[in-house]
Amino acid sequence: MTGFTTLAYVVLLMALVILHNLIKLFWCKSVKGQSKPLPLPPGPVPWPFVGCAPDMLQNKPVGRWILRWMEDMDADIACFRIGNTHVIPVTDPNIAQEFLRNQDGTFMSRPVSMAAQAFSGGYATTVTSPYGEQWKKMRRVLTSEIICPARHKWLHDKRAEEADNLVKHVFNQCQTLGQVDLRHTTRHYCGNVIRRLVFNKRYFGEGRQDGGPTIDEEQHVDALFNALNYLYAFCVSDYFPFLVGLDLDGHEKVVRDCTTTFRRLHEPIINERIEQWRNDSSSQSNGKEPQDLLDVLIMLKDSRGKPLLTPHEVKAQATEIMMAAVDNPSNAVEWAMAEMINRPELLKKAKEELDRVVGQERLVQESDIPQLNYIKACAREAFRLHPIAPFNVPHVALSDAVVAGYRIPRGSHILVSRMGLGRNPRVWDEPLKFKPERHIMSDAVEVVLTEPHLRFISFSTGRRGCIAAQLGTTMTVMLLARLIQGFNWSMPPNVSNINLNESRNDLSLAEPLVVQAEPCLPNHLYPI
Structure with missing residues (x-):
C-alpha cells in the first residue's frame, strides 16, 4: 500500500475502529442478565476492537495464514474475529455438512462486500446476493430457464463448436510454435464457451483465423479472473465498512478496472439485443426464436406479460454467469495435465481409455x-488436490446456531475450506499425492465430478450450492479429454520435471504450464 508502512496502517485502522466503536457505544445500551453462552470455536486471541x-494485514495471503494456524492447532473449525465479524473456517467434512446441509437454512445468506456489490450490480444477481426476495427471484430464473437440463441440451452445438475450436487452436500452436501454454489455452477455452452460450459469439470483434x-x-x-480473485479477498473495508472509499489495500481500484472492462465489452451487445427484442416490433411479430442465454434473459415475462428482468438485472446476471464458469474447469485441467505429464504412465492410461471408448477415427464427444471414468477420476483428483481457491464462497448465519458444540453467532461468515477438506489426512490416504485411481470404485460404478459428502469441493451443495454442475462437468471433461486424445504431451527440452509449486498469492501453478505437444490423430480430424 503506497505511502503507509504496515505499522502505520495498523495504528490508523485501530484508531478509526476505536472511534467508530465509541460512537456506537454512546448510542447503544448494554445487555445484562444473559446466561453464559457456549464457547466460540478456538481461534487466535483478538486485539481490542x-x-x-x-494479523490479517501482516500475514498475506490471509487464506494460507488461517489454514496454517488451524493446522498448527489441529483444529477442524476455528474462529477469527475481524472487527465485529466472526469468521469461521472449516476443514472437516462432517462439520461442513452440518453447515451446508443439516442447517442449510440458517447459513444460506452471503456477506455484504465491496467487490460483491460492484460485480452483482448492487446484489441484483444470484450467487453473491444476500438471502432475500431478489435472490429468490433470480434463483428461480436460473433454475427454471437458464441452468436446466433442457437448456443444457439446447446449447449442445455451441459447446461442441468450442471443443472443435480448442483442437484447432492447439493444432495451430503445434504447427507454429511446437509448444503450448496450457494456462492460456484452458482459460480461453472456458471464456470462449461461456461467451458462446451467453452472447452466441466467440469474439467481441472480427476474431482470428487460428482460433486464438x-x-x-x-x-x-483477465478481468474475469481478477474479479474472482478479489471477490471475497479479505478486503479491509468489508469488515470495517466506514473505510470504503479510502481503498487502503488497493482492492477497490482492481474492482473498478474489472467492472469497466465488463461494461465496455458487454453493454454494447446487451443494449443492442434489448433494443432488438423489446423495442423492435418486427422481431417479435416474426416469431424469432432466442439464440442464446442473453436472449432468454431478455425475453422472460412476468404474469402481466411485462419483461421480468430490468436491463440492469440482465447485465448483472450475464456477468455473473460468465464469472461462475471460467475458473474451476481451467484450473483443474491445467493442474491435471501438469501432474500427468510429470507421470507419463497416467497419461498413457488416460489415452488407453479414450482409444477404447472413442477410438482414433473421431473426436471425443x-x-x-459417462464412459470416461479414468478421465473423470483425473479431474476429480485435480479438484481435490488443487482447488481453485482456499475457501468456498462464504455463507452467513441468519441467526444464532450451535455447530459441533460451538456457538456460531448470527452474522458469522462461514468459510468451508476447499484446500482443508481435500487435503485432510484424516479423510485421504497420501493426501498430497495425485492418485486418480482413488476415485474409481469399480468398472460398474460411474465416476462423477460432484462430491455429495464434502470430502472435497468441486461444485458446492445446499441451497446456495452450484446449480451448474452439469455444465461444469461437461466443460471440464471435454477440455481434458480433447487435449489428451488429440495430442502427445511432453516436457520442454532441458526440463526434467514440471514444477508443481503453487503460486504464493493463490492456488494456481506458480508458473503457467508451457509444454511440448504433437498431433497424434489422423489429419482430417483437426479442424482447419
Whole structure:
C-alpha cells in the first residue's frame, strides 16, 4: 500500500475502529442478565476492537495464514474475529455438512462486500446476493430457464463448436510454435464457451483465423479472473465498512478496472439485443426464436406479460454467469495435465481409455462422458488436490446456531475450506499425492465430478450450492479429454520435471504450464 508502512496502517485502522466503536457505544445500551453462552470455536486471541485485523494485514495471503494456524492447532473449525465479524473456517467434512446441509437454512445468506456489490450490480444477481426476495427471484430464473437440463441440451452445438475450436487452436500452436501454454489455452477455452452460450459469439470483434483470442478476449478473461480473485479477498473495508472509499489495500481500484472492462465489452451487445427484442416490433411479430442465454434473459415475462428482468438485472446476471464458469474447469485441467505429464504412465492410461471408448477415427464427444471414468477420476483428483481457491464462497448465519458444540453467532461468515477438506489426512490416504485411481470404485460404478459428502469441493451443495454442475462437468471433461486424445504431451527440452509449486498469492501453478505437444490423430480430424 503506497505511502503507509504496515505499522502505520495498523495504528490508523485501530484508531478509526476505536472511534467508530465509541460512537456506537454512546448510542447503544448494554445487555445484562444473559446466561453464559457456549464457547466460540478456538481461534487466535483478538486485539481490542479490531480483532485479528492486524494479523490479517501482516500475514498475506490471509487464506494460507488461517489454514496454517488451524493446522498448527489441529483444529477442524476455528474462529477469527475481524472487527465485529466472526469468521469461521472449516476443514472437516462432517462439520461442513452440518453447515451446508443439516442447517442449510440458517447459513444460506452471503456477506455484504465491496467487490460483491460492484460485480452483482448492487446484489441484483444470484450467487453473491444476500438471502432475500431478489435472490429468490433470480434463483428461480436460473433454475427454471437458464441452468436446466433442457437448456443444457439446447446449447449442445455451441459447446461442441468450442471443443472443435480448442483442437484447432492447439493444432495451430503445434504447427507454429511446437509448444503450448496450457494456462492460456484452458482459460480461453472456458471464456470462449461461456461467451458462446451467453452472447452466441466467440469474439467481441472480427476474431482470428487460428482460433486464438484477440486483445478484447484476452482482456475479458483477465478481468474475469481478477474479479474472482478479489471477490471475497479479505478486503479491509468489508469488515470495517466506514473505510470504503479510502481503498487502503488497493482492492477497490482492481474492482473498478474489472467492472469497466465488463461494461465496455458487454453493454454494447446487451443494449443492442434489448433494443432488438423489446423495442423492435418486427422481431417479435416474426416469431424469432432466442439464440442464446442473453436472449432468454431478455425475453422472460412476468404474469402481466411485462419483461421480468430490468436491463440492469440482465447485465448483472450475464456477468455473473460468465464469472461462475471460467475458473474451476481451467484450473483443474491445467493442474491435471501438469501432474500427468510429470507421470507419463497416467497419461498413457488416460489415452488407453479414450482409444477404447472413442477410438482414433473421431473426436471425443459429450455423449462419451459417462464412459470416461479414468478421465473423470483425473479431474476429480485435480479438484481435490488443487482447488481453485482456499475457501468456498462464504455463507452467513441468519441467526444464532450451535455447530459441533460451538456457538456460531448470527452474522458469522462461514468459510468451508476447499484446500482443508481435500487435503485432510484424516479423510485421504497420501493426501498430497495425485492418485486418480482413488476415485474409481469399480468398472460398474460411474465416476462423477460432484462430491455429495464434502470430502472435497468441486461444485458446492445446499441451497446456495452450484446449480451448474452439469455444465461444469461437461466443460471440464471435454477440455481434458480433447487435449489428451488429440495430442502427445511432453516436457520442454532441458526440463526434467514440471514444477508443481503453487503460486504464493493463490492456488494456481506458480508458473503457467508451457509444454511440448504433437498431433497424434489422423489429419482430417483437426479442424482447419
